[in-house]
Amino acid sequence: xxxxxxxxxxxxxxxxxRAVYWPRRKMLLVADPHFGKAAxxxxxxxxxxxxxxxxxxxRLDTLIARVAPERIVFLGDFLHxxxxxxxxxxxxxxxxxxxxxxxxxxxxxxxxxRRAGDLPIDVGIPSLDGPLMxxxxxxxxxxxxxxxxxxxxxxxxxxxxxxGPARQRERLSCFWFGNNVGVLPAFGDFTGCxxxxxxxxxxxxxxxxxxxxxVSRTLVAE
Numbered sequence: 001x002x003x004x005x006x007x008x009x010x011x012x013x014x015x016x017x018r019a020v021y022w023p024r025r026k027m028l029l030v031a032d033p034h035f036g037k038a039a040x041x042x043x044x045x046x047x048x049x050x051x052x053x054x055x056x057x058x059r060l061d062t063l064i065a066r067v068a069p070e071r072i073v074f075l076g077d078f079l080h081x082x083x084x085x086x087x088x089x090x091x092x093x094x095x096x097x098x099x100x101x102x103x104x105x106x107x108x109x110x111x112x113x114r115r116a117g118d119l120p121i122d123v124g125i126p127s128l129d130g131p132l133m134x135x136x137x138x139x140x141x142x143x144x145x146x147x148x149x150x151x152x153x154x155x156x157x158x159x160x161x162x163x164g165p166a167r168q169r170e171r172l173s174c175f176w177f178g179n180n181v182g183v184l185p186a187f188g189d190f191t192g193c194x195x196x197x198x199x200x201x202x203x204x205x206x207x208x209x210x211x212x213x214x215v216s217r218t219l220v221a222e
Contacts, residue, residue, distance in 0.1 A: 003205055003212040007177055008136040008150035013067070014175050014205050014212045017059045018185040020152070021067045025134060028063060031075040031141075031154025032186035034112065036089045053089055056188060057096045064100060072103055073132065075154040075184060076110025076141025078119065090120055097124040108132055110141035110155060143181045150180060157186040159193035160204050162215060171195075172206040174215075 003014040013021040020029040035053050063069075079085070097105070107113065108130040118127045131138035131146050138149035143156060160174045173185035176196050185207060186193065198204055205214050 001211045005205060007182055015063060016207050016210045016212050017063050018173060018187050018207055019063055020184055026070040028067060028069040028072045029075060029152060029184060030072060030187045031184035032077040032157060032188055034077055034188035036079050053092055069103060072105045073139055074107040075139060076108050077112040078107050079113055079116040085116060090123060094123045108139060108141055143183050145180055152182050154184050156183050157193040158183050158196045160206050161195055172208055175205040177203045
C-alpha cells in the first residue's frame, strides 16, 4: 500500500518497497541500494547468501511497472565496496538497465560510491556529485542543509522503534521528514538501519510489510 506525504508543497508517494515517487516530475527516488554488499562480504571470506542484487532489482521492476517513471535518481551508495566490483554483479546490472532504456537514470555519488568507484560505462547509469537541484528539492546523499531548498537524501538508513501498550518493541525502516531535510530508508535489504532521533515537528512513516503508515511520535521509543 502506498502512502501520500506532502513535503515542501509537493505530493510524494511513499512506497513499501522503500522508495519515493514524485508524480509531478515522474521521478522515482531510491536511496542506498548497496549493490554488491553480499559479494563484498563473500570476497572477505564471510558467508552470506547470494541473490540479494537480483531480489532488489526485482523490487525495482515492480516499482517501475507500478508508477512508470520517466527518471530514476539513486541517492547514493549504489555500490557497497570495491570488493563487490565483479563481472557477475555488473553483468546483472547491465542486463537490468538494458530492459529499461526508456527510463533516464542518474546516480548521485555517496560515500560508498566514492570508495568503490563509478559504475562501468556499459551499465548505463552515469554518476554525478550532489546536490542535484530539482526545485523545490535538492537531491543529495548526505542529509545536510542546502540554502533555499528542501533536501531529500539517504545515507542514514533510518528506522523507528515503536512501542505498544504491552511493552512490545518493533524496529521498522522509515521515511523521516524534518523541517528542511527528508531521509529515505535504505532500499537494500542487507544494510541495517539507524534509529531516528525525531523532533516534535518531524513526521515518520514506517514500512511494515506491504504497508506504509504515518506514526504518532508518542509511539516512538525515546
